[in-house]
Amino acid sequence: VKVQSDDVFGRVAFVLSARVLDPQFQGQTKDKLTNRDALKLVAAVSGDPLELWLNQNVEAGKKIAELAIRQAQARMRSVKKIEKKKGSGVAVLPGKLTDCESEDIRENELFLVEGDSAGGSAKLARDKATQAILPLRGKVLNSFEVHPDQLFGNAEIHDISVAIGVDPHGAGDNPDLSGLRYGKIAILSDADVDGSHIQVLLLTLFYRHFPKLVSDGHIYVAQPPLFRVDVSAQGKSKPARKIYALDQAELDGILERLQTEGMSENKYSISRFKGLGEMNPDQLKDTTMHPDTRRLLQVQIPDGALEATHGIFVKLMGKGEAAARRAWMEAEGDTAQVDI
Structure with a gap:
């Protein structure tokens, strides 16, 4: 990886106060100083203390280096054209995927939409430059206890994996994310009980088989209004x-x-609203898809909550956990907000 200055300073915040005699500016906009003596002075004053601090705080230095390297990798990925996978000369991206024009994952978004009717509205509501739509039929398989080798037996999971360009992996793996095609992968389901169930099934899939996408902050949940x-x-x-x-x-x-x-x-x-399919494209765009007016929740696992999160998924999605689920419903059932 070739690290550039922008990769390091793109996420840096600092305050620098310098009084310069006879300042020389670059260009008409005067947004950059070009005084060589000032550059040498600031480098001399700040360079050595910073180097000393980095040597005394090795862990912080490693984190800064990781951030810079990750930024450089993202930059290199964004300029490199991602070729669609080919099988016998034909692109194997899912036929129902409506792709976007941009190939920059920093702005690309994939919406996993519940149902074909909502998928049709979403296609009309999207920004075709940066937003892609993948309609899902019915409920996705509960993949919590499915072996990774068996995952592609399910057509919906196969289509999701091929569309995002990342293969399933385990929690301790170091997967190749160079083929990732979208920076944001948003689950878009109805604001009802069935929609919540589909949301949980998809979150189970990403938590169990695409954990790197969750930890890197690529998974989101869209919040359509009720x-x-x-x-x-x-x-x-x-x-x-x-x-x-x-x-x-x-x-x-x-x-x-x-x-x-x-x-x-x-x-x-x-x-x-009975569901997303009932919204016209303008309403769906204003409430759920347009970056300025939508609500999009990033899926994150809080620090120190890994075990608790795993326990919740085991209780809710594990096949042998019916007794635990029943006990949980008996204890917490009165707190549920349901439509009768």
Whole structure:
């Protein structure tokens, strides 16, 4: 890996105060000093103390080096064209994958969408330059206890792996991520119980068989809204507006705010989405896919929570854990928020 200065300083924050006599600037924008004497002075004053500190704090130095190397690798990957895998002369990317135009994984996103109808809306709502869509049919296999060699027997898991360009791997492995085709892989499912189940099945797949993608921060969960509040216009100063609520608690907060604004109940209406397929492309774009207005949660395992996380997955997804799940439901069942 060839490390450049940008790879090191791209994520550095520092404050430098220097008084320079007769400053010389580069170009019309004057955003860079070109005084050679000032450069030598700052290098002399800061170089040796920094080197001394790095020698005294070896672990911190290693982390800085790792960050720089990772940044350099990402830069090299972004400029290198990733060829699609070929089988007998034909691209083997899944036929139902609607790919994006960009090949820069720093901006590319893949949405794993529940169902073909929602997949159709997502294709119309996406930014075709950077967003790709892979519709999934039905519920993905519970892969928690599936051997890696048997994974590709499931068509959906095969398609996901081929689309993202990374092979399944274990927690202790060092997989080759050079073929990774998307910087963000987002799970997009309905805001209901079935959607939550699909979310858990996909999270199980990534946690168990693609742990490096989770630890590197590539896995996300999209959060489509459950409710829409249509507020009528109030004169020229207040035009009609649409407000989206993620869940019942947020809806209650919105209604409370409208009441404090002096809005009567006949001035707004509440509608509930049955699923993503019911949203038109504009709504899906505004609420779930556009980077400026969407809610996208990054999937992370907190420090020190590896064992606890593993225990939760074993209890929820393990085949021999029915008794533990029953005991958990009996103990915690009254806290569940369900639609009856």
